[in-house]
Structure formats: structure tokens, C-alpha cells
Amino acid sequence: MMPEHHPGDDLLIAxxxxxxxxxxxxxxxxxxALCPRCRNEVERLEELGGVLLEEQExxxxxxxxxxxxxxxxxxAAPEAPEPPARVPASVDPRVPRPxxxxxxxxxxxxxWTSYRGLDKAELLQEVPxxxxxLMRIKSGTAMPAHTHEGTELTLxxxxxxxxxxxxxxxxxxxxxxxxxxxxxxxxxxxxxxCLAVTDxxxxxTGPFGRLLNPFLRI
Amino acid sequence: xxNAVAIEIRxxxxxxxxxxxxxxxxxxxxxxxxxxxxTTFGEPGAEASAEELMTAVAQRRDRKAFVRLxxxxxxxxxxxxxxxxxxxxxxxxxxxxxxxxxWRRAAQFDRSKAAVSTWVFTIxxxxxxxxxRRARRPEIDxxxxxxxxxxxxxxDRVVEATQRRECLHAAVxxxxxxxxxxxxxxxxxxxxxxxxxxxxxxxxxxxxxxxxLAMGKLRTALETME
Numbered sequence: 001m002m003p004e005h006h007p008g009d010d011l012l013i014a015x016x017x018x019x020x021x022x023x024x025x026x027x028x029x030x031x032x033a034l035c036p037r038c039r040n041e042v043e044r045l046e047e048l049g050g051v052l053l054e055e056q057e058x059x060x061x062x063x064x065x066x067x068x069x070x071x072x073x074x075x076a077a078p079e080a081p082e083p084p085a086r087v088p089a090s091v092d093p094r095v096p097r098p099x100x101x102x103x104x105x106x107x108x109x110x111x112w113t114s115y116r117g118l119d120k121a122e123l124l125q126e127v128p129x130x131x132x133x134l135m136r137i138k139s140g141t142a143m144p145a146h147t148h149e150g151t152e153l154t155l156x157x158x159x160x161x162x163x164x165x166x167x168x169x170x171x172x173x174x175x176x177x178x179x180x181x182x183x184x185x186x187x188x189x190x191x192x193x194c195l196a197v198t199d200x201x202x203x204x205t206g207p208f209g210r211l212l213n214p215f216l217r218i
Numbered sequence: 219x220x221n222a223v224a225i226e227i228r229x230x231x232x233x234x235x236x237x238x239x240x241x242x243x244x245x246x247x248x249x250x251x252x253x254x255x256x257t258t259f260g261e262p263g264a265e266a267s268a269e270e271l272m273t274a275v276a277q278r279r280d281r282k283a284f285v286r287l288x289x290x291x292x293x294x295x296x297x298x299x300x301x302x303x304x305x306x307x308x309x310x311x312x313x314x315x316x317x318x319x320x321w322r323r324a325a326q327f328d329r330s331k332a333a334v335s336t337w338v339f340t341i342x343x344x345x346x347x348x349x350x351r352r353a354r355r356p357e358i359d360x361x362x363x364x365x366x367x368x369x370x371x372x373x374d375r376v377v378e379a380t381q382r383r384e385c386l387h388a389a390v391x392x393x394x395x396x397x398x399x400x401x402x403x404x405x406x407x408x409x410x411x412x413x414x415x416x417x418x419x420x421x422x423x424x425x426x427x428x429x430x431l432a433m434g435k436l437r438t439a440l441e442t443m444e
Contacts, residue, residue: 002369009433010411010426017405018343022353029356036368039358043332044386047379048436049343050335051386052405058293059300062310066288069314069321073281077322089363096364098356171366 003035003171007153011175012038016045023124023132023197026099027153027173030195033096034171094158094170099195110134117141131198137161137186145183150199152176159192161185268334269380276324287334288317295342301406302346312349316342333383351408382440389439397432404429 007015007028014020015028032039086097091106102123103110110121117138124132137143139159153175160169163182168174176182186192266274271287274280295316299309319341327337347355358365390398403414415425 002366008426009430013401013404013429013433014411018347018355019404019408019410021410022356026356029358033358033362033364034366036366044382044436044440046340047333047336047383048386048390048401049339049405050333050337051383051390052402053291053294053298053339053342054335055387055390056294056297056301056406059297059309061292061296061313065292065310065314066285069288069292069317070281070285072318073284073321093364096366097359097362100362100364 001170002037003031003169003173005166005168005172005174006035006038007031007173008175011153012041012045016042016049021130022127023130024153024199026102026124026132027155027195027197030096030099030157031155031171031173033098094193099157107134112136118143129199131196133196135192135194135196137184137192137194139186139191140188142183142185145181149178152180152196152198154197155195157193157195159190160187161192161194162187267380269329272320272324272327272334272337273329275321276327279324284321287320291320291334291338292317295338298339298342298406299346299350302350302408304346304350308350312345313342316345319345329379331379333379335383336379346408381443385439385443386436389436392439393432393435397428397435400425400428401432 011020011024011028015025020028032042087100087103087106089097089100091100091103095103095107110123112119112121114120118141119136121134122132123134124130137159153173154168156168156170156172156174158170160167160172161184162168163174163184165174165176165180165182167187266283266286268287268290271280271283274283275287292313296309296313299312300306304312316338320338323341327334344355347353390401393401400414400418403409404411407414409417411425411429412422415422418425
């Protein structure tokens with residue numbers, strides 16, 4: 001089954017250009033693992049990067065530049081830096097690389113907190129300005145309605161959810177911004193597992209949400 | 219709407235489309251012109267394309283071919299790094315590193331998959347993220363059993379990577395100035411689209427929709443070709 005909701009062109013462009021912060025790039029790259037169509041798009045966008053690189057005005061290299069590089073051609077290549085810890089696919093076949101490599105000892109070993117049918121585990125806490133979370137929403141549960149001050153990107157890894165904008169299944173990406181007021185409901189059957197990245201705190205909008213807002217940081 | 223764009227064949231695009239029928243003269247890119255301007259060159263021939271040069275480096279460790287690639291791409295990689303915010307000294311060092319990586323990883327270059335310019339761009343981009351941003355770049359692992367494969371591998375790639383590159387080049391030339399400018403900003407300045415929007419005093423939505431329009435045109439050009 002192929003995803004039907006893809007990241008917007010601007011997200012794919014920023015990924016190919018390498019101008020995104022790591023949490024956003026993580027959502028895009030994990031979607032790419034699940035979406036051959038967007039992998040193809042990013043290949044085209046990298047070609048575009050090559051074309052733009054060629055068109056650029058050249059900047060003269062230092063006089064000894066070529067000589068220095070030629071002098072190093074026979075050097076042994078330096079040891080590749082230690083690759084980040086790789087988590088085997090057997091840990092959770094639903095979670096593809098690169099996301100899997102962020103899970104440490106595995107999904108179940110993360111530091112989950114639970115509240116009313118919603119489990120959350122924080123990732124990438126060292127990146128300022130973003131909240132990167134895995135969320136597990138109990139099947140059939142409705143989330144409180146909310147809007148966002150910034151942008152929220154949600155990638156479904158298992159199960160699914162629906163909101164005013166559609167039905168999202170494995171591999172689908174939902175983009176929500178300040179103009180989006182939505183109330184996601186997890187599909188019945190399987191719990192919905194997603195990766196969610198926000199670049200600003202959410203704002204709860206229902207009357208109940210407003211009341212809870214200071215206490216419930218969803 | 220897409221069809222309307224597709225049938226309006228503009229001269230450069232038409233030339234590119236015609237280039238598919240083998241013997242027609244294909245448009246010469248500035249880069250190739252620069253390369254042909256070089257004095258006599260040994261093995262791969264004076265008119266060798268970057269792809270031929272790269273193949274010579276990969277298969278024969280051909281240093282002359284490498285020098286040609288260095289002279290073409292080195293200064294452009296340096297310019298790229300300066301626009302990305304590197305000072306001149308680090309841009310110089312990093313550009314040398316990138317070209318050294320081109321030599322060392324030559325065996326991984328696959329001309330059926332990518333043009334040399336694409337390959338150099340991705341090496342330079344990743345080095346920049348590594349060194350200038352000190353960040354990790356999340357990337358797919360093609361060998362990952364959890365990766366969803368292509369529904370069916372295309373039997374043979376109808377359009378060669380180098381032809382696609384020429385097509386893209388022509389299509390970028392055809393873009394309205396405001397869209398082309400935005401694309402260059404998006405690729406070359408290490409800034410988020412909201413920062414770009416602020417600097418251009420445009421709403422973020424306008425920046426996104428212009429990028430989307432530009433992409434639509436480039437896609438149409440590629441589709442017309444395939």
C-alpha cells in the first residue's frame with residue numbers, strides 16, 4: 001500500500017537542499033522510506049541541485065588548491081567516523097530507518113508517558129525549537145481539538161487516524177499550521193503509532209481544552 | 219492546466235525533446251562549454267562529458283580526468299559553500315575535501331542513476347551539513363528490510379540521467395525570474411522558507427506556492443521528455 005498524503009513540494013525541496021532542521025528532515029526521510037514516489041521526487045530535486053550548482057558563478061580556488069588535492073590522492077582515506085548506533089529491523093518492523101536509529105534500545109524501551117489513551121515519548125530533545133515525539137493513540141480515541149502556533153507534521157507508522165482533512169494511514173504525512181483547527185480520531189482496531197514534530201507549542205481550542213491548557217501539554 | 223503547459227512548446231524545451239532522437243545536436247550547457255574550452259586532453263577525448271571523465275576516474279584512476287573535473291566543479295563547490303555561509307578559508311578547505319571525496323568514492327558513481335553534477339551536489343551538501351551545521355542528516359537505507367520498494371523496477375530507464383539534467387537546465391531557464399530566484403535561494407542559502415519569506419517581505423504561503431509552481435513546470439518538462 002502506497003501513501004496517499006505526501007509532504008508538500010516545499011518540504012521535499014528543503015530536504016533535497018539540506019536546509020531543514022533535523023526533526024523535520026527525520027519526518028521527510030522516514031516518509032521516503034515508505035514512499036517510492038517521493039524518493040523519486042527527491043532524486044529529481046537532487047538533480048535540480050546539480051543543475052543549479054553547475055550554473056553558479058565560479059569562485060576562484062586558491063593557487064595551490066589543485067596541487068594540494070593532487071598531493072593527497074594517494075593518501076589512505078581516513079577511517080570513516082563511527083556510524084551512529086544501528087537498531088536492527090527486528091526490533092520493530094513497523095519503524096523503518098532512519099527513524100529506527102533514533103529509538104535506542106527499541107520502541108518499548110523509550111520513556112513513555114501516558115495520559116487518557118495517548119502515550120508519548122520524546123526524541124531529539126537536544127534540538128532547540130522543536131518537539132519531536134512518538135505518539136501512540138489508543139484505537140478509537142479522539143484527541144482534544146487544537147490549533148498550532150507553528151507547524152505540526154505527523155507521519156503515521158501504524159494504524160491510522162482521521163480528521164477534517166482526511167484519513168491518514170501508514171506512510172501518510174499530515175501537515176497542520178496555524179490555520180488548522182483539527183480533532184484527530186484514531187481508527188478503530190489497531191493503535192495509531194505516529195511520529196509528530198512541532199516547531200511551536202500546540203494551543204488547545206475546545207472549552208475543555210482551554211481549561212486544561214496550562215496543565216496538559218499535548 | 220498541466221496539459222496547457224505541456225503543449226506550449228517553447229524553443230529550448232523543444233530542442234531538448236528533439237535531442238532524444240539521438241543524432242540531433244543537443245544544447246550545450248555552460249559547463250560543457252567550459253570543459254571543451256580546455257586545451258588538448260588525453261584519453262577520454264577533448265570533448266569528454268563530465269560523466270565520461272568520472273568513468274575514467276572510477277575505472278582507471280585517471281588523474282588527468284580528475285584534474286578536469288576539479289577545475290570544473292571545485293570553484294563551483296567553493297561558491298556554493300560561500301553562499302551557504304562558510305568564510306573563504308573554510309570554503310576553500312571544504313571544497314578541496316569535497317573534490318577529494320569525489321576521487322575516493324569514484325567507484326560508487328553510477329552514471330545510469332545520476333549526472334556527475336547531481337553526485338557532486340549531494341556530496342557537497344552532506345559535507346556542509348556535517349561540518350557547517352554540525353548536524354546529522356537523516357537518510358533512508360536502501361538495504362533496510364523495512365523500506366517499501368518500488369512497485370516494479372522500471373525495465374530500463376527510458377531517459378538517461380544526463381538527458382534529464384539537460385532538460386532540467388532548459389526548464390530552469392524558462393522559469394519566471396521570481397520563481398527561479400526563489401529556487402536558488404532555497405537551494406543555496408541555508409535558510410528556512412519562513413526566513414526567506416521574511417527577507418523577501420512575502421507571506422510564507424506565497425513562497426510555498428511559487429516553489430510549488432516552479433516544481434510543477436519542471437515536472438511537466440521532465441514528463442514531456444519521458
